[in-house]
Amino acid sequence: MKMKHFFGKPDGGEWRVTAQTVLCGEAIAHMPYIATSYDAPLHPPGWRFSGVSSHLRYTTNDERGRLNQNPGILGRAAATCAALIPIRKNEAWWSMAQDERRAIYARSVHLEIGLDYLPEIARQLFHSRDAGEPFDFLTWFEFPPEATDRFDDLVGRLRATEEWQYVDREIDIRLTRINEEEAEE
Numbered sequence: 746m747k748m749k750h751f752f753g754k755p756d757g758g759e760w761r762v763t764a765q766t767v768l769c770g771e772a773i774a775h776m777p778y779i780a781t782s783y784d785a786p787l788h789p790p791g792w793r794f795s796g797v798s799s800h801l802r803y804t805t806n807d808e809r810g811r812l813n814q815n816p817g818i819l820g821r822a823a824a825t826c827a828a829l830i831p832i833r834k835n836e837a838w839w840s841m842a843q844d845e846r847r848a849i850y851a852r853s854v855h856l857e858i859g860l861d862y863l864p865e866i867a868r869q870l871f872h873s874r875d876a877g878e879p880f881d882f883l884t885w886f887e888f889p890p891e892a893t894d895r896f897d898d899l900v901g902r903l904r905a906t907e908e909w910q911y912v913d914r915e916i917d918i919r920l921t922r923i924n925e926e927e928a929e930e
């Protein structure tokens with residue numbers, strides 16, 4: 746399984762940080778740029794968070810079909826905005842059995858809320874908890890600038906759910922893609 750790394754950097758990256766908001770828990774250092782890679786340099790400047798994309802935990806076969814009907818595609822040229830949202834859930838969440846967690850996820854209509862925003866908002870979920878990382882999940886989203894209000898609406902709806910009562914650390918990092926001419930300056 747390949748681990749993907751996200752680097753907060755003082756300079757040079759694919760993405761420029763436009764805003765960084767601590768929703769709950771301890772802050773992280775503010776770095777002006779973010780780069781992503783499957784290789785990890787030995788001494789990265791700034792911070793590094795890592796995670797793997799993994800199998801589905803809570804999604805039923807029927808739900809997977811609904812997700813795949815209209816998937817958001819990463820790497821689209823028009824999707825010049827992104828968000829990196831590292832999230833940690835608390836001990837109460839992790840001490841529950843799988844079926845209890847699934848019930849909360851289902852009652853929170855996480856999937857149904859999310860489906861309202863596909864395919865305009867493309868997403869990828871990385872798991873970090875089992876790698877001993879400070880966050881349990883790194884969530885990544887890409888969207889065109891005109892979808893920013895809808896992205897704000899999406900995170901607002903999810904944060905109001907029962908599931909989010911178990912989130913004890915969340916940082917919302919908003920990004921814009923650095924275009925090639927700018928990178929060459």
Ligand code: HEM
Pocket residue numbers: 800801802803804812830832834855856858859860862863866867868870882884899900903
């Ligand atoms: C584009 C809309 C979205 C869709 C379609 C969506 C869909 C999903 C699905 C299907 C899962 C379950 C994966 C599994 O079965 O293991 C999931 C998990 C998750 N999503 Fe979303 N999601 C969306 C937006 C978001 C946003 C905006 C956030 C963060 C603010 C978020 C955070 C998470 C987290 C942290 C998990 C892992 C939950 C856990 O395993 O405890 N999602 N999402």
